[in-house]
Amino acid sequence: MLDSKVILKDFPILSQKVHGSKRLVYLDSGATSQKPTQVIEAISNYYLHDTSNVHRGVHTLSDRSTQVFEDSRKTVAEFFGAESDELILTRNTTEAINGIAYGWGDNNLKKGDVVVSTEMEHHANLVVWQELCKRTGAVLKVVGLKDKSTLDLAEFEDILKQNPVKLVAFVHVSNTLGTVNPVAEIVSFVKKHTPSARIVLDAAQSAPHMPVDFHGLKVDFLAFGGHKMLAPMGAAGLLVKKSLLQDGEMKPWLFGGGMINQVHKLDASYAEDLSDLFTAGTPDVASAKGLAVACEYLSDLGMKEVMEHDFSLVKYAYEKLSKVDGLMVVGLKPEKDGQGQPNRLGSVSFIHNEVHAHDLAQILDSEGVAVRSGHHCTMPLHIACGWQATTRASFNVYNTKEDIDALVRAFDRVLKIFGK
Ligand SMILES: Cc1ncc(COP(=O)(O)O)c(C=O)c1O
Known part of the structure; x- marks a missing residue:
């Protein structure tokens, strides 16, 4: 098991507050990850x-x-x-x-x-x-x-x-x-x-x-x-x-x-x-x-442990986000095969039935939660699935289940603004 509390110490960028006093919750590692102090x-x-x-x-x-x-x-x-x-x-x-x-x-x-x-x-x-x-x-x-x-x-x-x-x-x-x-x-x-x-x-x-x-x-x-x-x-x-x-x-x-x-x-x-x-x-x-x-x-963390950590976040996010009112999580239900290989990793994308992906990302950002919205450079996939845009939360070794809880909590704000 990765110890994200220890890992987080290597990423001081993530200890900052945004929009006043909101803890920065970085869920956009699929676009680019943060860099540990060792690398810098x-x-x-x-x-x-x-x-x-x-x-x-x-x-x-x-x-x-x-x-x-x-x-x-x-x-x-x-x-x-x-x-x-x-x-x-x-x-x-x-x-x-x-x-x-x-x-x-x-x-x-x-x-x-x-x-x-x-x-x-x-x-x-x-x-x-x-x-x-x-x-x-x-x-x-x-x-x-x-x-x-x-x-x-x-x-x-x-x-x-x-x-x-x-x-x-x-x-x-x-x-x-x-x-x-x-x-x-x-x-x-x-x-x-x-x-x-x-x-x-x-x-x-x-x-x-x-x-x-x-x-x-x-x-x-x-x-x-x-x-x-x-x-x-x-x-x-x-x-x-x-x-x-x-x-x-x-x-x-x-x-x-x-x-x-x-x-x-x-x-x-x-x-x-x-x-x-x-x-x-x-x-x-x-x-x-x-x-x-x-x-x-x-390598020091161990890529098998990194994978387990990531899969546990994907699974947790899938479960929590699936319960948010009006939200549809796209892609496979996270599972492992007989050899312990996950069927999905890295990110969870979702669509709100009334709020556009960009509005969603903006409101989540106002709560300190950084996600990405749009077609994520996969336009043919979006067209084939009939989706105009999706919002994506993506993870890396420094993310925790608390980050996903913060994402889910931020939907309260969506509720307030859109009355949904
Ligand atoms: C699956 C996949 N392929 C290619 C790319 C392009 O990567 P880069 O931004 O390093 O050129 C990305 C970037 O998000 C990606 O997710």
């Missing part, structure tokens, strides 16, 4: 003591900075059970997914090939493929939903059986529904029907809440956003299976300094070291360090 201090220490560019100098600070960068890459890769060479650091999950499109898609897709994504995706894992298909002439097929809560796996399998699929991209944990998708099952039918297809997993909302083992999941690409898992903004990454990098199937998509071997007037050859090859220009060393410290922080 690591960034500050890097700038105070080690600032210098990497790889290009022979002086002490450059050596130190290079060491910080390489050690950080190793720690982050290990957090995902990957090798340091397999990690490409990016600014956010969106950039990581775009990297797949430019570095792999543009070099491997041709007219008539099929890319599969789903109606549950964040725009980052859909619009990127729409654009890739426009550039290459490939065709995008989008798997629909079942019962407004899970992927239609029968439709998914049918699409794979009937089409020359080259790329399959889907989300691990939905940022709107919280649904945890059955990665092993999906991967197994991709391998069965279209064995040469590459698989992209969007782990933006799973990596903060559950153990994520890159090789164990048997996907080719995995995108994550460090800023949602206690790391600084600007810290994220893409994991790519090493064989794809070694045989050049995945190519660099950013060119310039740092990633070259020899440069002549009209041509250049590129670095053999894979981490150099995919690090064009000056890297954000401080963010890499912050991300590494965040990974260590989560």
Whole structure:
């Protein structure tokens, strides 16, 4: 069991009051998480003591900075059970997914090939493929939903059986529904029907809440956003299976300094070291360090414990919010399967039968409760479900059941204002 009281001490931002004397209840970690002092201090220490560019100098600070960068890459890769060479650091999950499109898609897709994504995706894992298909002439097929809560796996399998699929991209944990998708099952039918297809997993909302083992999941690409898992903004990454990098199937998509071997007037050859090859220009060393410290922080808590904590909050929020007058909680009833795997994690979204999501979020904010409202960058999902907008409470390790009680209490104010 996580001790949130101890954890909260690492997040002084959460001890502030807002709107006068209201305790800040931060339930918007799905958008970005708060950062513990350990991460903030690591960034500050890097700038105070080690600032210098990497790889290009022979002086002490450059050596130190290079060491910080390489050690950080190793720690982050290990957090995902990957090798340091397999990690490409990016600014956010969106950039990581775009990297797949430019570095792999543009070099491997041709007219008539099929890319599969789903109606549950964040725009980052859909619009990127729409654009890739426009550039290459490939065709995008989008798997629909079942019962407004899970992927239609029968439709998914049918699409794979009937089409020359080259790329399959889907989300691990939905940022709107919280649904945890059955990665092993999906991967197994991709391998069965279209064995040469590459698989992209969007782990933006799973990596903060559950153990994520890159090789164990048997996907080719995995995108994550460090800023949602206690790391600084600007810290994220893409994991790519090493064989794809070694045989050049995945190519660099950013060119310039740092990633070259020899440069002549009209041509250049590129670095053999894979981490150099995919690090064009000056890297954000401080963010890499912050991300590494965040990974260590989560590993020290234990990702299984983090998952249990998150699931208990999701379950509690689902139960409490389902009892609020006029409120409909969307997505699956939280449950675990025979192996103890939760069917949903990270967040609980809801719709009031009379109060618009934005009004709801504003009133809750006036009570100190920070939630997000709108389509959460999942417009196709909202359209498919017939929802104009939802309000989302999302969690991280510092949240407690008292936070959810505060959210539920804040609905008294909604009642007062709207007379509901
Ligand atoms: C499931 C999912 N994928 C992708 C993204 C995009 O992440 P980023 O903001 O790091 O680009 C998000 C952000 O909320 C997300 O929830």
